[in-house]
Amino acid sequence: MALITCEALSLGYEGGTVVSDLSFTVEKGDYLCIIGENGSGKSTLIRALLGLKEVSRGKIRYGDGFSRQGIGYLPQQTLVQRDFPATVTEIVCTGFLNRKRFSFFYSEKEKKEAADIMDKLSVSSYKEKSYKALSGGQQQRVLLARALCAAKDLLLLDEPTVGLDPLMSATLYRVIQQLNREGLTIIMVTHDMEAALRYASHILHLHKDTSFFGTKEEYDHCQVCAQFLDEGETPHD
Amino acid sequence: MTDFLSALASFFSYPFVQKALLVGSLISLSAALLGTTLVLKRYSMIGDGLSHVGFGALAIATSFHIADVAVGFALPVVVIAAFFLLRLSENSKIHGDAAIALISTTSLAIGYMVMHKNGTNVDVGNYMFGNVFTITDSDAVFSVVLAIAVMLLFLLFYHKIFSVTFDESFSKAIGVSPALYNGMIAVLTAVVVVLGMRMMGTLLISALIIFPSLTSMRFCKSFFSVVTVSAGISLLAFLLGILLAHFLDFPAGSTIVVINALFYLAGMIFSKIRSRL
Numbered sequence: 001m002a003l004i005t006c007e008a009l010s011l012g013y014e015g016g017t018v019v020s021d022l023s024f025t026v027e028k029g030d031y032l033c034i035i036g037e038n039g040s041g042k043s044t045l046i047r048a049l050l051g052l053k054e055v056s057r058g059k060i061r062y063g064d065g066f067s068r069q070g071i072g073y074l075p076q077q078t079l080v081q082r083d084f085p086a087t088v089t090e091i092v093c094t095g096f097l098n099r100k101r102f103s104f105f106y107s108e109k110e111k112k113e114a115a116d117i118m119d120k121l122s123v124s125s126y127k128e129k130s131y132k133a134l135s136g137g138q139q140q141r142v143l144l145a146r147a148l149c150a151a152k153d154l155l156l157l158d159e160p161t162v163g164l165d166p167l168m169s170a171t172l173y174r175v176i177q178q179l180n181r182e183g184l185t186i187i188m189v190t191h192d193m194e195a196a197l198r199y200a201s202h203i204l205h206l207h208k209d210t211s212f213f214g215t216k217e218e219y220d221h222c223q224v225c226a227q228f229l230d231e232g233e234t235p236h237d
Numbered sequence: 238m239t240d241f242l243s244a245l246a247s248f249f250s251y252p253f254v255q256k257a258l259l260v261g262s263l264i265s266l267s268a269a270l271l272g273t274t275l276v277l278k279r280y281s282m283i284g285d286g287l288s289h290v291g292f293g294a295l296a297i298a299t300s301f302h303i304a305d306v307a308v309g310f311a312l313p314v315v316v317i318a319a320f321f322l323l324r325l326s327e328n329s330k331i332h333g334d335a336a337i338a339l340i341s342t343t344s345l346a347i348g349y350m351v352m353h354k355n356g357t358n359v360d361v362g363n364y365m366f367g368n369v370f371t372i373t374d375s376d377a378v379f380s381v382v383l384a385i386a387v388m389l390l391f392l393l394f395y396h397k398i399f400s401v402t403f404d405e406s407f408s409k410a411i412g413v414s415p416a417l418y419n420g421m422i423a424v425l426t427a428v429v430v431v432l433g434m435r436m437m438g439t440l441l442i443s444a445l446i447i448f449p450s451l452t453s454m455r456f457c458k459s460f461f462s463v464v465t466v467s468a469g470i471s472l473l474a475f476l477l478g479i480l481l482a483h484f485l486d487f488p489a490g491s492t493i494v495v496i497n498a499l500f501y502l503a504g505m506i507f508s509k510i511r512s513r514l
């Protein structure tokens with residue numbers, strides 16, 4: 001059975017339905033990119049997959065390989081109070097909590113892993129700094145590092161490259177590709193079409209009634225997407 | 238000087254003083270540990286609301302002559318109220334702060350009404366402002382056990398409490414249930430409020446919870462340092478407070494709060510000066 005199966009899924013808020021009648025599957029080891037215009041329900045879908053948002057109709061089924069203990073998540077927005085006292089290391093390490101019961105100390109192995117991840121994302125130089133004193137892009141890297149610490153089986157990223165400089169974006173895509181090759185399942189929301197088409201194995205394109213789901217190759221031949229790409233280019237006239 | 242030292246030595250030799258020191262230190266520590274999370278979650282008002290509910294419960298227990306088990310009666314009442322207040326403040330559709338104010342004033346009113354009807358021998362001032370030197374032996378044992386339990390639970394789940402305080406959605410996504418840990422914080426707060434009421438009184442107990450954390454947040458940048466420093470501040474303020482109260486004949490609870498306020502002021506000035514440098 002697939003890792004995640006969505007059957008005729010509908011999601012909405014009090015104001016109305018956002019996603020309707022959506023079906024798709026995610027297999028272990030897939031690299032799924034979710035694309036679509038602003039407000040098409042990408043973040044809502046991610047939150048529903050994580051159980052943070054209730055489903056209005058349809059069903060999400062989770063396969064055997066699915067466990068909370070292996071999920072990493074990067075929210076699109078994290079509202080942190082302006083004056084919250086927390087260092088980068090403290091925040092990154094909370095990624096390990098999905099696998100811990102009582103937790104006064106982190107193991108040496110976890111500390112080492114956190115240090116490696118912080119190195120990869122170039123966070124190490126400010127790891128003892130206060131989170132609130134960092135720039136927006138630096139904060140994004142910290143939350144990415146936390147997500148990577150948590151992700152053993154499945155990584156959900158909601159617009160991970162927003163706010164990152166081009167060099168860091170490229171690094172991030174490389175790190176994620178590497179993790180995917182090692183067997184990690186990736187679900188990523190992005191507006192970066194080029195990256196989506198380069199790295200993804202599957203594409204889910206959310207669009208009111210005509211959502212598309214399929215492999216990247218199938219996507220290259222479909223209608224909606226061509227339209228979407230055209231729309232994206234019109235302002236250049 | 239030697240006079241002072243010998244006065245100090247004789248002060249510490251009284252059993253009732255030793256009892257007050259032990260109970261008071263443990264309660265001060267557990268209150269400070271919880272304070273950081275409560276302040277950061279904007280739950281400070283819950284502590285205050287709970288203390289008023291506690292007053293009502295204690296008043297009713299005393300009036301019906303079950304004073305011996307007054308704390309045992311107040312504890313479950315306040316724990317239930319804690320869950321209720323938590324729900325109210327999480328539900329954004331209701332004005333949480335207004336609801337808390339309603340509940341706390343109503344409890345206060347009912348408590349005083351019952352007290353008034355059932356005789357004049359009950360000392361209202363004692364409930365309002367507490368007295369750390371008149372704690373009974375059974376209350377002392379009860380307080381020590383519960384305060385240690387609160388601290389142990391807090392330490393055991395320290396990182397999860399931190400995670401839930403920092404970012405609820407991420408925590409929930411990775412299976413660290415915010416509902417569970419928020420509930421735990423609410424119950425622990427209820428316990429500390431009930432224990433602290435005998436010592437600090439209804440009106441002052443919430444100061445014991447929030448002041449040390451607010452002070453340490455002025456100059457600490459990690460969550461860990463805020464928690465440990467506020468525990469230290471709380472203990473220090475308690476010890477200083479109880480000494481001053483004894484030698485200058487001030488009420489202990491109020492003195493502790495005033496010292497905490499002075500510490501806060503000092504912290505504020507310190508952080509202002511540091512940011513200028």
Ligand SMILES: Nc1ncnc2c1ncn2[C@@H]1O[C@H](COP(=O)(O)OP(=O)(O)OP(=O)(O)O)[C@@H](O)[C@H]1O
Pocket residue numbers: 013014015018036037038039040041042043044045076
């Ligand atoms: N908490 C909420 N309450 C009510 N409506 C909401 C809420 N969150 C989102 N919506 C609505 O749901 C729709 C989808 O929102 P969502 O955040 O999922 O979009 P998105 O595809 O992630 O957009 P973006 O590309 O801007 O991130 C939007 O029309 C939005 O107005």
Ligand SMILES: [Mg+2]
Pocket residue numbers: 042043044076158
């Ligand atoms: Mg979004």
